[in-house]
Amino acid sequence: MIAMLSIQESLTVLVVDDQAVPRLLARAALESLGHRVLESADPEGAVRLFMQSRPDLILLDVEMPGHDGYWVARQIRAAEQGGWTPILFLSGRNGDEEVWRGIEAGGDDFLSKPITTTLLSAKLRAMQRLLVMRAKLLERSEELRAANAQLRELSTHDALTGLCNRRAIDERLHQEIAACRREGQPLSLALLDIDHFKRFNDSAGHVAGDACLKQVSQLLTDACLRPRDLAGRYGGEEFALILPLTPRSGAMTYARALLRTLARAAIPHPDSPVAPNVTLSGGLTTCVPDEATTAEGLLLRADDALYQAKAKGRNRFFSYEMQLDTEEQLHQNSRL
Numbered sequence: 001m002i003a004m005l006s007i008q009e010s011l012t013v014l015v016v017d018d019q020a021v022p023r024l025l026a027r028a029a030l031e032s033l034g035h036r037v038l039e040s041a042d043p044e045g046a047v048r049l050f051m052q053s054r055p056d057l058i059l060l061d062v063e064m065p066g067h068d069g070y071w072v073a074r075q076i077r078a079a080e081q082g083g084w085t086p087i088l089f090l091s092g093r094n095g096d097e098e099v100w101r102g103i104e105a106g107g108d109d110f111l112s113k114p115i116t117t118t119l120l121s122a123k124l125r126a127m128q129r130l131l132v133m134r135a136k137l138l139e140r141s142e143e144l145r146a147a148n149a150q151l152r153e154l155s156t157h158d159a160l161t162g163l164c165n166r167r168a169i170d171e172r173l174h175q176e177i178a179a180c181r182r183e184g185q186p187l188s189l190a191l192l193d194i195d196h197f198k199r200f201n202d203s204a205g206h207v208a209g210d211a212c213l214k215q216v217s218q219l220l221t222d223a224c225l226r227p228r229d230l231a232g233r234y235g236g237e238e239f240a241l242i243l244p245l246t247p248r249s250g251a252m253t254y255a256r257a258l259l260r261t262l263a264r265a266a267i268p269h270p271d272s273p274v275a276p277n278v279t280l281s282g283g284l285t286t287c288v289p290d291e292a293t294t295a296e297g298l299l300l301r302a303d304d305a306l307y308q309a310k311a312k313g314r315n316r317f318f319s320y321e322m323q324l325d326t327e328e329q330l331h332q333n334s335r336l
């Protein structure tokens, strides 16, 4: 619609005058210039017609019985909220005072009757220029708004996987520490690493590597079932999961389910000593945050647990607090 406006040559002009002859003259002049004309003979009718037809421009008589042209202009300005329709006043009087009142009431120019086609043509062209400039400005501000939204997205999301980036994870972790502390609820954090991802890339190439990262990311996104769960890419083949309201045992159950889902997805790994398919190692830490809890502390513990999961043979999660991995826990449970 904005793009159309910028090339619009023919305007729809609303002519408001209580007298038939000036209306007729204005219509003849406007039509000879190729514009469409709407007419109104009274102030209230003019406001109604404006609301219904939204003309591009208004020629507005000042002296009318009942409400005058200034009243009409104020009604229109109040009604168009954020929009702008040029208003040209027409008056038999042309003192400085009249012009001042017209502009004050929201008019854009003031012409004295009788108007000539040449003058009208020139004034309309000036207004058209303003309309085009305004349309361009609106277009620019829309572009700016879109660019800003994209920048915001880029500053918090990883371009390859669409997951939250490290910055967004850190920010959310701080928020959840504060929230879980207030609520007295457990907060779990997992740091995850795709096993032998370097060997994947070396063997299958970076394009396949990127595809693998995307697949794993999608899987992590799908695993965030509750509204406050968050999956993010921490960097390279490292991911993080923030799981608020999740106790140690719940986090371990969650981790095992995640490993099962990944196994079922069966993403082939061309060169892994662990399994024929892509596997993950993860470090878990869980606490009910208190005054001493920091994001850095949680990340250090999760990282420590991740190191242990790798040392114990990968394809498993290790819980820092339980000093146990998902495999050991499974065997313990089956012995019970």
Ligand SMILES: [Mg+2]
Binding pocket: 017, 018, 019, 061, 062, 063, 064
């Ligand atoms: Mg009049």
